[in-house]
Amino acid sequence: MNENDPIQQNIQRSVAHHALKQIRGIVDEENADDAFKVRVLGWLLRYGWLLLLAVALIFARILGVI
Numbered sequence: 001m002n003e004n005d006p007i008q009q010n011i012q013r014s015v016a017h018h019a020l021k022q023i024r025g026i027v028d029e030e031n032a033d034d035a036f037k038v039r040v041l042g043w044l045l046r047y048g049w050l051l052l053l054a055v056a057l058i059f060a061r062i063l064g065v066i
Contacts, residue, residue: 059066
């Protein structure tokens with residue numbers, strides 16, 4: 001078999017196509033993970049101070065400050 005063999009070229013093309021599909025899947029997973037992290041951080045920036053305030057009020061109530 002030489003490199004001009006059409007069967008060998010088809011095999012190489014198929015292997016390359018499969019590898020690219022796998023790489024695309026990995027990239028898609030990483031992009032989805034990054035998008036999730038951005039959503040969570042955005043939520044924390046918007047509503048995290050309310051959560052901290054609630055925890056501080058509960059803590060102050062337990063200590064008898066309030």
